[in-house]
Amino acid sequence: MxxxxxxxxxxxxxxxxxxxxxxxxxxxxxxxxxxxxxxxxxxxSMGRDASGRATILVIEDNAIQRALYQRQFAAWDLPADFIFCENGYQALLQIARRPPDILLADIVMEGIDGFEVVRTVMTDPQLADVSIAILSGLPADELAARGGVPAGVVFFPKPINYDELRGYLRASVAQRARKPAPV
Incomplete structure (x- = not known):
C-alpha cells in the first residue's frame, strides 16, 4: 500500500x-x-512549500565532502533548501517526513547505501516527480556490477565537476518552478 x-x-x-x-x-x-x-x-507534503523553494536532499557519509557541498551550494544562491544526511537510514526517515524535490545521493555507505535509497524513491509512485542524481567515486565496472545507473537518474563522477552540478541543480529547480502547484 x-x-x-x-x-x-x-x-x-x-x-x-x-x-x-x-x-x-x-x-x-x-x-x-x-x-x-x-x-x-x-x-x-509533496510539492511546493509556501515559500516556493525547492527541497534538495543530499546524502553523503563523508563529513569533509558534506562540508564542501554545503559551502559550494551556499555560494550558488539557489532558491532551495538543502537538507544533509550522513547515511541512507537518515535519508529514508527524512524522505518520510518531508519528501525532497531533488535527491543527490552518494552510493557507497555503510548500512543502507545510496542505491537502496534511490530504488526506494524510484519505486514509490508518490515520489515519481523527485529528480535524482548519483554522486559517486565508484569505478564504472563496480557501478555496472551493482546494476548500473537506473534509467532517468543522472550520474556525476567524483571528483565532482561543480559547474555541471550547478547547471543540473539550476535546471531541476527551474523545471520544478514551472510545474503548476498541486490543487
Whole structure:
C-alpha cells in the first residue's frame, strides 16, 4: 500500500512515524487507519512549500565532502533548501517526513547505501516527480556490477565537476518552478 520496503516500514514504526504495535511473537501490526493517515500526510507534503523553494536532499557519509557541498551550494544562491544526511537510514526517515524535490545521493555507505535509497524513491509512485542524481567515486565496472545507473537518474563522477552540478541543480529547480502547484 505504501510502495516502500519492509525494512523502511519497520524503521518508520520503530521511530514512531507510523503507528503500530508488536505482537508477543515480535511481529508488527499496523492499523489500516495508520497506513492511510501516513499516505495522506505524505501526499499532502509533496510539492511546493509556501515559500516556493525547492527541497534538495543530499546524502553523503563523508563529513569533509558534506562540508564542501554545503559551502559550494551556499555560494550558488539557489532558491532551495538543502537538507544533509550522513547515511541512507537518515535519508529514508527524512524522505518520510518531508519528501525532497531533488535527491543527490552518494552510493557507497555503510548500512543502507545510496542505491537502496534511490530504488526506494524510484519505486514509490508518490515520489515519481523527485529528480535524482548519483554522486559517486565508484569505478564504472563496480557501478555496472551493482546494476548500473537506473534509467532517468543522472550520474556525476567524483571528483565532482561543480559547474555541471550547478547547471543540473539550476535546471531541476527551474523545471520544478514551472510545474503548476498541486490543487
Amino acid at each position: 505504501l510502495g516502500i520496503s519492509v525494512s523502511l516500514v519497520q524503521q518508520l514504526v520503530e521511530t514512531g512515524v507510523l503507528d503500530a504495535w508488536k505482537t508477543q511473537g515480535g511481529h508488527r501490526r499496523i492499523p489500516l487507519r495508520a497506513v492511510l493517515d501516513y499516505k495522506n500526510k505524505l501526499a499532502g
